[in-house]
Amino acid sequence: xxxxxxxxxxxxxxxxxxxxxxxxxxxxxxxxxxxxxxxxxxxxxxxxxxxxxxxxxxxxxxxxxxxxxxxxxxxxxxxxxxxxxxxxxxxxxxxxxxxxxxxxxxxxxxxxxxxxxxxxxxxxxxxxxxxxxxxxxxxxxxxxxxxxxxxxxxxxxxxxxxxxxxxxxxxxxxxxxxxxxxxxxxxxxxxxxxxxxxxxxxxxxxxxxxxxxxxxxxxxxxxxxxxxxxxxxxxxxxxxxxxxxxxxxxxxxxxxxxxxxxxxxxxxxxxxxxxxxxxxxxxxxxxxxxxxxxxxxxxxxxxxxxxxxxxxxxxxxxxxxxxxxxxxxxxxxxxx
Numbered sequence: 283x284x285x286x287x288x289x290x291x292x293x294x295x296x297x298x299x300x301x302x303x304x305x306x307x308x309x310x311x312x313x314x315x316x317x318x319x320x321x322x323x324x325x326x327x328x329x330x331x332x333x334x335x336x337x338x339x340x341x342x343x344x345x346x347x348x349x350x351x352x353x354x355x356x357x358x359x360x361x362x363x364x365x366x367x368x369x370x371x372x373x374x375x376x377x378x379x380x381x382x383x384x385x386x387x388x389x390x391x392x393x394x395x396x397x398x399x400x401x402x403x404x405x406x407x408x409x410x411x412x413x414x415x416x417x418x419x420x421x422x423x424x425x426x427x428x429x430x431x432x433x434x435x436x437x438x439x440x441x442x443x444x445x446x447x448x449x450x451x452x453x454x455x456x457x458x459x460x461x462x463x464x465x466x467x468x469x470x471x472x473x474x475x476x477x478x479x480x481x482x483x484x485x486x487x488x489x490x491x492x493x494x495x496x497x498x499x500x501x502x503x504x505x506x507x508x509x510x511x512x513x514x515x516x517x518x519x520x521x522x523x524x525x526x527x528x529x530x531x532x533x534x535x536x537x538x539x540x541x542x543x544x545x546x547x548x549x550x551x552x553x554x555x556x557x558x559x560x561x562x563x564x565x566x567x568x569x570x571x572x573x574x575x576x577x578x579x580x581x582x583x584x585x586x587x588x589x590x591x592x593x594x595x596x597x598x599x600x601x602x603x604x605x606x607x608x609x610x611x612x613x614x615x616x617x618x
Contacts, residue, residue, distance in 0.1 A: 285318035287311045316345035335362040340379040355385040385600045390516035391538045414526040422500035428461040429568040432505035434520045437468030442511035452561035457568040522588035546584035
């Protein structure tokens with residue numbers, strides 16, 4: 283669904299209602315989005331809308347409900363509540379949107395609790411899942427004599443990639459056979475390259491940049507473990523992808539990652555922003571892996587939690603479209 287509004291290309295979260303020009307753009311976004319959604323609902327005979335983010339999508343969906351009587355549900359994804367939920371005016375708007383929804387979901391356990399606090403109603407944990415097509419993975423040639431770790435994500439401080447590269451300096455001294463493959467891109471690229479060169483990590487840390495999906499999946503299939511060293515996080519998409527691929531995880535104890543690993547197994551949890559403890563976890567994993575110790579790769583309950591079919595069934599069951607045990611889609615659902 284595309285429509286014209288008065289935005290200038292910035293991310294929506296960059297607009298401030300306290301600047302006249304930004305406020306005019308925000309109002310046009312809400313007005314034109316609601317109008318366009320109403321047109322789409324009528325044209326496609328949609329009978330339930332799933333709004334991704336409470337704002338602005340939830341605002342549009344609530345407008346369509348008020349105009350056309352079509353119910354909606356909201357899937358909170360983080361920035362909506364974290365950026366706007368605590369503010370006086372936008373917080374009240376979000377509370378109304380969540381309360382009027384048929385169902386409320388959040389893609390994190392902590393985020394669901396936050397939605398409940400804001401709205402005063404129940405909110406179910408529904409993880410964001412991107413299906414990992416292992417069958418289409420491109421072959422990737424990795425050194426099978428090495429222990430290959432994989433980082434996938436933005437090269438930004440919030441993702442902790444600088445902490446991971448710093449940890450590799452200590453890893454190289456104790457476990458020289460470890461290789462870290464870094465996929466993605468971001469503003470820290472120059473700093474990372476300088477850090478890698480200064481520490482002599484050119485053979486230990488390999489920057490691959492952004493890759494096509496098939497090649498990225500190939501690295502996921504070929505690696506021995508996935509590392510998520512974030513400073514702040516809920517549940518990143520790469521977490522669910524690693525689970526689907528049956529890969530052990532080394533994660534920081536932020537958001538819901540630590541709780542999920544502690545509950546279901548499948549990896550190791552370390553404190554955030556601690557290159558020393560992250561290095562210790564990597565060295566320990568490498569030593570166990572080289573000894574052939576059984577890994578914690580395949581945890582059936584955790585894999586089921588991040589199953590696309592289970593997420594779809596949970597949503598459809600919650601809105602009363604199908605019984606919980608029946609996975610047949612009986613009515614059309616639109617994502618806004």
